[in-house]
Amino acid sequence: MMDITAIQNLIDQDMQAVNALIHKRLRSEVALVNQLGYYIVNSGGKRLRPLLLLLSAHAFNYQGIQHLTLAAIVEFIHTATLLHDDVVDASELRRGQRTANYVWGNEASVLVGDFLYSRAFQMMVEVRNMRVMEILSAATNIIAEGEVLQLLNCHEPSTTEAQYLQVIRSKTAKLFEAAAQLGAIISEQPNQYEQAMATYGIHLGTAFQLIDDVLDYSAKSEAIGKNVGDDLAEGKPTLPLIHALQQGTLAQQQVLREAIIHGGRDNISEVIAALESTDAIGYTARVAQREAEQAVMAIAELPDSPYTEALRALAHFSIHRSY
Numbered sequence: 001m002m003d004i005t006a007i008q009n010l011i012d013q014d015m016q017a018v019n020a021l022i023h024k025r026l027r028s029e030v031a032l033v034n035q036l037g038y039y040i041v042n043s044g045g046k047r048l049r050p051l052l053l054l055l056s057a058h059a060f061n062y063q064g065i066q067h068l069t070l071a072a073i074v075e076f077i078h079t080a081t082l083l084h085d086d087v088v089d090a091s092e093l094r095r096g097q098r099t100a101n102y103v104w105g106n107e108a109s110v111l112v113g114d115f116l117y118s119r120a121f122q123m124m125v126e127v128r129n130m131r132v133m134e135i136l137s138a139a140t141n142i143i144a145e146g147e148v149l150q151l152l153n154c155h156e157p158s159t160t161e162a163q164y165l166q167v168i169r170s171k172t173a174k175l176f177e178a179a180a181q182l183g184a185i186i187s188e189q190p191n192q193y194e195q196a197m198a199t200y201g202i203h204l205g206t207a208f209q210l211i212d213d214v215l216d217y218s219a220k221s222e223a224i225g226k227n228v229g230d231d232l233a234e235g236k237p238t239l240p241l242i243h244a245l246q247q248g249t250l251a252q253q254q255v256l257r258e259a260i261i262h263g264g265r266d267n268i269s270e271v272i273a274a275l276e277s278t279d280a281i282g283y284t285a286r287v288a289q290r291e292a293e294q295a296v297m298a299i300a301e302l303p304d305s306p307y308t309e310a311l312r313a314l315a316h317f318s319i320h321r322s323y
Contacts, residue, residue: 001309001312001313001316002309002310002313003313003317004046004317004321006310006313007051007055007310007313007314007317008051010055010058010306010307010310011051011054011055011058011307011310014054014058014067014068014071015047015050015051015054015071017068018047018050018054018068018071018072018075019047021068021069021072022041022072022075022076023038023041025072025076025119025123026038026041026119028115032104032108032112033112033115035104036100036103036104036108036109036112037079037112037115037116039100039103040079040082040083040100041075041079043094043097044096044097045078045079047075048176048208048314049071049074049075049078049175049176049179050071050072050074050075050179051071051314052176052179052180052183052201052204052311052314053067053070053071053074053179053180053182053183054067054068054071054183055183055307055310055311055314056179056180056181056182056183056184056197056311057182057183057186057187058183058305058307059183059302059303059305059307059308059311060183060184060187060189060193060303061187061305062183062186062187064186066127066129066186067182067183067186069123069126069127070127070132070179070182070186071179072123073120073123073124073136074136074175074178074179074182076116076117076119076120076123077116077117077120077136077139077140077143077175078175079113079116080113080114080116080117080120081113081143081147081171081175082094083100083101083109083110083112083113083116084109084110084113084147085147086099086100086101086109087101087106087109087110087113088147088151089230089234090234091230093230100112117140120136121137124136124137129185129186131185132182132185132186135178135181135182135185136178136182139174139175139177139178142170142174143170143171143174143175145170146166146167146168146169146170146171146172146174147171149163149166149167149170149171150167150171150236153167153236153237154234154235154236154237155235155260155261155262155263156237156260157237157245157256157257157260157261159237159242160242161239161242161243164237164238164239164242165206165239168205168206168209168210169202169205169206171209172205172206172208172209173201173202173203173204173205173206173208173209174202174205175205176201176202176204176205176208177198177201177202177205178201179201180197180198180200180201180204181194181197181198181201183197184196184197192301193301193302196298196299196301196302197298197299199294199295199298200295200296200298200299200311200315201295203291203292203294203295203298203315204291204292204295204314204315204318206288206291207288207289207291207292207295207315207318207319208318210239210284210285210287210288210291211285211288211318211319211321213231213238213239213240213284214240214281214284214285214288215322215323216229216230216231216232216238216240217229217232217240217271217272217275217281218281229265229268229271232259232260232263232264232265232268232271233263233264233265234263235260235261235262235263236260237260238284239280239283239284239287240275240280240281240283240284241256241259241260241271241275241280243278243280243283243284244256244271244274244275244278244280245257247278247279247280248274248277248278252274252277252278255267255270255271255274256271256274259271285319288318288319289319292315292316292318292319293315295315295318296312296315299311299312
């Protein structure tokens with residue numbers, strides 16, 4: 001099976017064109033927009049959502065150039081959500097470097113995030129495809145709802161697994177879904193393939209986020225580019241914590257509840273011990289595995305090609321990664 005480097009090499013020429021377009025459309029007459037925008041766009045992200053859109057378009061033998069514009073749009077939307085997320089979470093580290101809000105302040109980060117959203121919508125209009133507008137505008141709205149749902153669940157130890165999955169399907173997986181679906185739409189594929197790609201994307205994005213949850217408690221800071229235990233510090237009841245709360249002893253449940261309610265890392269060693277004794281990390285990884293399997297099943301009927309193989313490999317990468 002292809003590794004992530006082989007997947008990236010498959011569409012390297014397109015990705016170079018997307019990166020050039022991102023830098024071109026990021027430009028503003030306002031210096032701070034340029035500074036902050038370039039800082040986060042060049043901060044070493046995996047570009048998974050644009051990658052997914054490009055693979056989807058090629059899987060259907062798309063011959064135009066709209067996939068490049070749409071890939072840049074998807075990355076702008078994702079980057080805007082990161083800027084806003086880091087303000088809401090008061091994060092100080094992302095992708096191994098200081099967050100934009102740490103360097104320039106919350107106000108600048110929020111406003112440049114707004115700039116990226118509005119630039120994305122300007123570019124959407126240029127594509128002149130109402131179906132594309134429908135998918136991306138709906139996705140952006142659902143992502144915002146997911147952010148609010150996550151805020152409501154913060155410091156709330158009674159959050160259920162179903163509630164948490166709703167958050168990540170809205171907040172994270174929805175943009176994966178849109179990216180995958182758009183490749184089929186611009187290739188003018190029948191509804192069968194469009195829906196197959198949408199299903200693939202939502203399960204891929206869910207698997208990806210669940211592994212992020214695993215890595216938050218099991219990886220090293222240098223590998224994941226942020227502080228280990230950030231979710232706990234922010235009082236986020238992610239799936240490992242939710243499972244441990246259900247399976248732990250009364251004493252462990254008390255520790256976990258207090259950790260979620262108050263946030264911080266004061267009791268992180270006790271929290272990790274509870275996660276280990278309840279197999280919460282393993283459980284979350286198995287849920288992610290099922291999501292990845294559902295993603296692969298969704299594209300079983302796609303025409304066979306190196307790009308379809310790469311889509312399957314991307315599902316494998318989403319759950320077998322260390323960063």
